[in-house]
Amino acid sequence: MAELDPVIHAPKRLRIMSILAATDGVEFSFLQERLDLAAPDLSKQMSTIEKAGYLKVDKTGRGPGSTTWYKLTRKGRAAYENHVAALRDLIEVNPV
Amino acid sequence: MNEEASLSEIEREQLEIYLGTEQETPRWTLPLLGLIAWATIASIDLENPWVTIAMIVVAGATFGATMALQQKRAGFSPRIAALPEPLRRRANSFLIVGTAVIVLVVVATVAISDSPYRFTIAGGAAFLVIVIGGTWFQHDYRERAEMMARELGIERG
Numbered sequence: 076m077a078e079l080d081p082v083i084h085a086p087k088r089l090r091i092m093s094i095l096a097a098t099d100g101v102e103f104s105f106l107q108e109r110l111d112l113a114a115p116d117l118s119k120q121m122s123t124i125e126k127a128g129y130l131k132v133d134k135t136g137r138g139p140g141s142t143t144w145y146k147l148t149r150k151g152r153a154a155y156e157n158h159v160a161a162l163r164d165l166i167e168v169n170p171v
Numbered sequence: 172m173n174e175e176a177s178l179s180e181i182e183r184e185q186l187e188i189y190l191g192t193e194q195e196t197p198r199w200t201l202p203l204l205g206l207i208a209w210a211t212i213a214s215i216d217l218e219n220p221w222v223t224i225a226m227i228v229v230a231g232a233t234f235g236a237t238m239a240l241q242q243k244r245a246g247f248s249p250r251i252a253a254l255p256e257p258l259r260r261r262a263n264s265f266l267i268v269g270t271a272v273i274v275l276v277v278v279a280t281v282a283i284s285d286s287p288y289r290f291t292i293a294g295g296a297a298f299l300v301i302v303i304g305g306t307w308f309q310h311d312y313r314e315r316a317e318m319m320a321r322e323l324g325i326e327r328g
Contacts, residue, residue: 098188
């Protein structure tokens with residue numbers, strides 16, 4: 076049985092991971108707009124995910140025109156898929 | 172957090188990426204790609220392989236730069252495997268059928284033409300296929316995405 080991942084299980088990070096899993100990379104402001112989060116909060120969440128080795132960060136440019144792109148690593152994608160499988164297992168074990 | 176609610180929320184989140192955003196492609200994209208295809212195919216008439224190789228490199232770079240620009244404007248890089256059905260099936264079919272049609276049109280034009288500029292003519296035919304076929308696909312894709320968004324109650328921004 077798959078296990079829930081504590082890094083991904085937090086609601087904000089689960090939403091972030093679901094967006095990352097559905098794309099081949101996203102820009103910081105796109106995530107911020109979609110999730111309606113303050114920049115420091117989003118940075119903190121991204122940092123937690125990055126520390127787990129689930130993210131590849133690509134920064135381009137400097138100053139106001141700079142952009143930061145995030146992409147799931149292979150480890151991150153596997154962790155996300157495993158987490159979703161764990162959620163499905165829990166639903167099957169405890170149907171509403 | 173309720174597991175079922177979590178799953179529904181992430182599924183909707185993923186759908187909203189593709190159905191909730193209007194991804195406008197600049198009008199010059201298809202003519203530019205068609206022009207590059209025409210120039211690459213037409214270069215064969217010059218009977219200098221280095222010119223054709225250079226054109227293939229230019230075509231690849233232009234295609235890559237166009238995609239990169241598109242992604243920069245959208246703020247994300249789409250993942251075809253994650254596109255909601257039937258959009259994924261349509262995108263895959265378009266890529267496969269579109270490539271096959273271009274190859275067929277070019278081969279047929281070269282085969283039936285006895286003009287010394289037959290590759291230039293074939294390139295022109297490829298240009299038309301890219302512009303007309305691409306416009307049709309964009310229109311069809313947008314309509315389908317709008318319909319799905321309406322059915323699922325997703326607001327398009």
